[in-house]
Amino acid sequence: MAPKKEIPMRLPETETATEVYNLPFPQLPKDLGALKGMKPIVVKQPYHIDYIHSYGQDSPWLAALSNGTILGSRCARCKNTYPQPRGHCMDCGDETEWVVLPNRAKVHTFTVCHFGSQEFLPECPFVLAQIEFKGCETLLLARLMGVDPYKPSLKWVGMEVEAKFRRLSKTKPTDVYFVPVGS
């Protein structure tokens, strides 16, 4: 679906405002009840935080991605393999072991995001996919590249894909993404 060009009907609302040093207020009226009709004061409250986030026991999974390898977590007892890391099995609670997953997999499902969270708006439209690895109980959420976001099709489900790795790691799960095999 191509984006529609629309003629803008209104000026955009932005979160910038003029600094104001005082507010108009009547000479204190005799009937203070009139103040209940006053419009609300709306102000800007900035809020910025830098977190010191640890990947904890999942850290090897990210370190592997930055070296071109997808790890999975495997439970020896239940034989479950999880492509998204988990230190303990979701069924028995046993500690899992690291295994190497193949770089080839399939698209289990996908979507094209034409809007998104503020952080990702500049990247729209982008394709999110759940990736299915042979022998794995669960899936991996990743970006799918090399497909036309304006021509989405259910035929993409089941498509064979291969992993690509960012040359410059961002230490994020997007260090790996997938493209159709042969593209």
Next chain:
Amino acid sequence: MRPVYMVSGGISKFAKARPDKTFQALCMEAYSYAVHDLGLEVGKLNELADGCVISYFSDHFARQLMAGIMAQDYLGLCPKPGHRVEGGGATGGLCLQEAWKNIASGHMEICPAVGFETMSHVNTWKGNEFIAHASDVSFDYPVGGFYSGYYAMMVVRHMMEYGTKVEDMAHVSVKNHMNAFFNPYAQKRQKLTIKDVRDAPMVAWPLTRLDICVMSDGAAAAILASEEGVKEIEKASGKRVKKVKVTGIGRGTDAMRMADRPHRKVPLMPHEQAGDYVGKKWHGGRLKYPGIHSFRAGRMASLQAYEMAGIMDPLEEIDFVELHDAYTSSEIQTYEDMGLCKYGEGGKFAASGKPFLPNITYGLPNVDKDPQKGKCPVNPSGGLIACGHPVGATGLMQAVFACWQLQKRIRKHLKKPDIQVQDARRGAIHSHAGTGTYVTVTILEAEGGR
């Protein structure tokens, strides 16, 4: 456990933004309405109440920690017991059930449950970012965290497994917006066609803007009481209370990371058989469950609530449902989880007359002419899609609409009778958190049972 009754409810006007009131005053708008409906002043009910439960979803939206106690304080319920309840989109449903526990356990005789959300304090895209922080911030959010995208991936798989069509989803949007046309509490009141829904701007393929609920400011309140509590209220007001009995409570959960959902067997309802989900029509010879096409938490919550209420075949034994339709697709998935139809039949159910109100004309020939129209109306209020979704209030809003349906007081509270379900004896409400992580189902019944 003792019998628990919902005796009244109140809802603030839901709107895109309510800068006219702080969250405390929004809570009071809903709470005082519920109290006045009992024929009491707020001060009197506060005297009778043994405590309360307050719910809101996001500390980010509120930009205020401990907002729960600030609401309780403003309502005048200090220093009585209280706590804040939070569980994503199911926050309101969980809050109602916590109030139920307070009464059922014998700990309290009268307990108000009040919930709110003020989502207008940031722009829509920052709001989507906040909501996406309710997905794994290590492995989901950084990939392009966006809840509409998550649900879109789920419904794409639903389409693959079951042949569900985008037009089926659009039926849900037309229905819920049309129902809301007769509900003055609703944020969006629109008469739409299937084409309108499909032609709306694409948000996350295949979900358009009209497949998705909007952000809202609002509050809702439900007042729960024991037999003894009802007597105290009646004594104070001199009026008889029209009681609605809580006959079933259920809750289910699932992994936060949608990718972490396993592929196993369907937990069956009494009217289903294992053979229903085995055979050639399923990929690999059997339905792999829940995968990401179904909500295991919704099935679990339904099974528990139905068992407690003695429901064997929900479509035949429930008169209406208010369910969590944050997305048209999740309403369809939920039909199946709640057993209104079997897994795989949700799309057809959506495009049949069954979930529509019998006496409203929707402009959909397949629906309007269906002899089964109105079999079990789903979201007669308009649901989240049309009423709005101020998260911490939403599950309580459903309880209030269900209470008014069962009290046969839709006309009184909405000033219009159109969405009153005739002869409503038993209703189900369903509250749901992000991709089905927490789901609550609560069964409510009119006095005298079904």
